[in-house]
Amino acid sequence: xxxxxxxxxxxxxxxxxxxxxxxxxxxxxxxxxxxxxxxxxxxxxxxxxxxxxxxxxxxxxxxxxxxxxxxxxxxxxxxxxxxxxxxxxxxxxxxxxxxxxxxxxxxxxxxxxxxxxxxxxxxxxxxxxxxxxxxxxxxxxxxxxxxxxxxxxxxxxxxxxxxxxxxxxxxxxxxxxxxxxxxxxxxxxxxxxxxxxxxxxxxxxxxxxxxxxxxxxxxxxxxxxxxxxxxxxxxxxxxxxxxxxxxxxxxxxxxxxxxxxxxxxxxxxxxxxxxxxxxxxxxxxxxxxxxxxxxxxxxxxxxxxxxxxxxxxxxxxxxxxxxxxxxxxx
Numbered sequence: 001x002x003x004x005x006x007x008x009x010x011x012x013x014x015x016x017x018x019x020x021x022x023x024x025x026x027x028x029x030x031x032x033x034x035x036x037x038x039x040x041x042x043x044x045x046x047x048x049x050x051x052x053x054x055x056x057x058x059x060x061x062x063x064x065x066x067x068x069x070x071x072x073x074x075x076x077x078x079x080x081x082x083x084x085x086x087x088x089x090x091x092x093x094x095x096x097x098x099x100x101x102x103x104x105x106x107x108x109x110x111x112x113x114x115x116x117x118x119x120x121x122x123x124x125x126x127x128x129x130x131x132x133x134x135x136x137x138x139x140x141x142x143x144x145x146x147x148x149x150x151x152x153x154x155x156x157x158x159x160x161x162x163x164x165x166x167x168x169x170x171x172x173x174x175x176x177x178x179x180x181x182x183x184x185x186x187x188x189x190x191x192x193x194x195x196x197x198x199x200x201x202x203x204x205x206x207x208x209x210x211x212x213x214x215x216x217x218x219x220x221x222x223x224x225x226x227x228x229x230x231x232x233x234x235x236x237x238x239x240x241x242x243x244x245x246x247x248x249x250x251x252x253x254x255x256x257x258x259x260x261x262x263x264x265x266x267x268x269x270x271x272x273x274x275x276x277x278x279x280x281x282x283x284x285x286x287x288x289x290x291x292x293x294x295x296x297x298x299x300x301x302x303x304x305x306x307x308x309x310x311x312x313x314x315x316x317x318x319x320x321x322x323x324x325x326x327x328x329x330x
Contacts, residue, residue, distance in 0.1 A: 001259055001260075001283060001284055001285065001286045001323065002286070003261065003286045003316065003319040003320070003323065004319060005288060005315075006308075006311060006312045006315040006316075007315075008300070008302050008303070008308070008311070009290065009291070010265075010290050010291075010292055010293050010298050010299075010300045010308040010312075011292075011300055011301050011302055012292045012299060012300065012301065013299060013300070013301040013306060014301075016297070016299040016306075017292075018267065018294075019265065019267030019268060019269045019292070019293075019294040019295070019297075020186055020269055020294065021294070021297075022265070022267065022292060022293055022294025022295075022297030022298065022299055023190070023268075023269055023294035023295040023296070023297045024294075024297075025297065025299060026294060026295075026296060026297025026298065026299055026309075027077070027296075027297070029299070029306065033080050036056045036083065036084075036087045036093075037056070037057070038054040038055060038056045038057075038093075039054065039055050040052065040053070040054055040055075040103065041053045041054060041055050041094060041126075042107075043096070043122055043123055043126045045099075045119065045122055046122075047110060048109075049099055049107060049108040049109060049110055050104065050107040050108065051096055051097060051098070051099065051104055051107075051108075051119060051122065051123060052096075052097050052102065052103040052104040052107065053074055053094055053095045053096040053097055053102075053103075053123075054074060054093075054094070054095050055092070055093070055094055056083060056086075056087055056092065056093040056094075056095075057092055058086075058087060058090050058091045058092035058093065059090045060089070060090040060091055060092075061133065061134055061135055062089075062090075062091045062092065062134060062135050062136075062137055062321060063091065063092040063093070063094060063127055063131055063134040063135070063136050063137070064082070064086040064091045064092070064093050064094070064136075064137045064138075064139060064317070065093075065094045065095075065096060065123060065124065065127060065136060065137070065138050065139070065163065066079050066082045066083065066086070066093065066094070066095045066096065066139050066140075067096055067098070067120060067123075067138070067139070067140040067141065067144035067145075067147075067148065068095075068097070068098065068101070068141060068144060069141045069142030069143045069144060069145075069296070070142060070143040070194055070197070070198070071193075071194055071197030071198060071201075072101070073097050073098075073101040073102030073103075073104075074095035074096065074097050074101075074102050074103075075102060078141055078296055078309070079095055079141075081307065081309070081310045082139055082310065082313060083095060084310070085310045085313060085314045085317075086139075086317070088314070089314060089317060089318070091137070091317075092131065092134060094123065094127055096120075096123045098112035098116065098119065098144070099111065099112040099116075099119065100112070100201060100204065100205060101201075105204055105208070106208045106210070108205075108210070109205070109210045109211055110234060110235060111201075111230070111231055111234045111235055112143075113143075113147075113231050113235055113243070113247065114143050114146045114147055114150075114172060114175055114247050114248075115146075115147060115150055115155075115156075115235075115243070115246060115247025116144075116147045117147040117148065117149075117150040117151030117155065117156050117160060118151070118156050118157075118158065118160045119147070120138070120140070120144070120147055120148055120151050120160070121151055121156070121160025121161040121162065122160070122161070124136060124138070124160075124161035124162060124163050125160075125161035128161060135164045135165075135321070135324070136163035136164045136165070137163060137164065137165045137166070137167070137317055137320065137321065138163040138165070138166040138167070139166075139167045139169070139313060139317075140166070140167070140168050140169065140171075141169045141170065141296060142169070142170050142171070142172065142271075142295070142296060143172065145168035145169055145170060145171030145172075145262075146168075146171040146172050146173055146175070146247070146248070146249045147247075147249075148166055148168050148171075149166075149168050149171055149173065149249035149252065149253060149256070149260070149262070150247060150248075150249045150252055152166060152252075152256045152257075152258050152260060153249060153252025153253055153254075153255045153256045154252060154255050155247075155249060155251070155252035162258055163258065164258065164259075164324055165258065165259045165260070165320040165321060165324050166258055166259070166260040166261070166320075167260070167261045167263065167313055167316055167317065167320070168260065168261070168262045168263070169263045169264075169296060169309070169313070170263070170264055170265065170268060170271055170295055170296050171249060171262060171264070171271070171276070172248075172271045173248060173249045173250040173253065173275050173276050173279065174244075174248050174250045174272070174275040175243070175244040175247060175248045176241070176244040176245075176248065177272055177275060178270055178271050178272070179222070179223050179224045179227070179240070179244065180224075181269075181270045181271070181272060182194075182223060182269075182270035183222045183223070183224070186269065187269045187270045190269065190270055190295070191222060191223055191270075192219070192220065194223060195217075195219065195220075195221055195222075195223065195226055196219065198217075198226060198230070199217050199219070199226075202215055202217065202230060211234070215229055215230045215233065215234070216229055217229050217230060224240050227240040227243055227244075228240045231243060250275050250276070250278075250279045251279065253276065253279040253280070253281040253282065253285060254279060254280050254281060254282050255282060256281065256282045256284050256285050257282065257284050258284060259284055259286075259320050259323055259324050260284060260285045260286070261285075261286045261287075261288060261316045261319075261320060262276055262281065262285060262286070262287045262288065263288045263290070263312060263313075263316070264276060264287075264288070264289055264290070265289075265290045265291070265292060265293030265294055265295070265297075265298065266289055266290065266291050266292070267291070267292050267293065267294055268293070268294060268295045269294060269295055270295065271295060273289055277289075286316075288312075288316075290312075293308070293309070296309065297309075298312070
């Protein structure tokens with residue numbers, strides 16, 4: 001699929017010239033929060049758990065579903081900016097919390113992880129049932145981006161509902177390689193931050209009486225050690241190697257048939273972009289590699305507010321919907 005790239009590349013300002021600065025400042029640089037009216041949604045899952053989120057009513061025939069990354073929820077800064085850009089295009093919006101995240105605390109025993117494409121499928125199916133007249137555009141970030149690509153490439157144990165078009169931002173398509181990279185050098189700081197958030201999520205589940213206090217974790221462990229100690233045991237994998245092999249989207253990109261944009265930065269501190277290229281994505285996939293941007297930072301000197309990522313996501317949303325037969329948005 002040959003889509004036009006955004007009219008402006010992400011040219012970094014001098015104060016965010018590296019992938020680490022892009023990642024860190026992109027996370028902490030303040031931005032406006034959307035003030036659009038919304039209502040809560042709840043999505044029951046087959047195993048008795050439930051997902052929650054919010055519905056922002058729109059005017060056009062498109063519903064954008066937004067999924068957050070590891071340790072976040074639907075109030076993460078990048079999710080709020082995606083809500084704002086989608087509402088600016090007139091779209092209806094669903095933001096979806098992974099199991100136990102945000103307003104979903106207390107509603108999930110099982111963990112979410114990079115292979116939770118079936119949970120995304122449950123959200124697509126629920127949205128299709130409630131809004132059958134709307135075309136679906138999925139926008140997923142980091143961990144969710146891998147889960148989305150796994151869903152689209154048929155990499156799940158059972159078939160799951162899919163959207164009409166998709167944008168995957170900074171997906172860790174090779175989980176083993178990412179777990180190795182994030183444990184090295186300055187990227188260790190991101191790893192420790194993820195571990196802190198993940199351990200907090202376990203404590204919440206224990207406090208809520210949802211799981212027994214049997215998982216032994218510690219503050220300085222690696223993500224691979226955490227996955228061995230908790231994720232694999234709670235989710236039913238043999239070990240971290242089994243989890244990474246079964247849930248990495250890399251080997252499934254060539255089978256995607258839904259029009260999809262994969263957006264990655266070559267200076268992402270802990271997600272190597274080369275694996276997405278080596279996977280030989282299908283003709284339905286448009287792979288956009290930006291020279292700079294870090295991990296979901298994408299700070300630009302050419303745009304008001306310095307935020308290139310919402311600019312690019314809005315651009316590709318229009319391109320995908322036009323290529324997919326929907327009326328393009330002016």
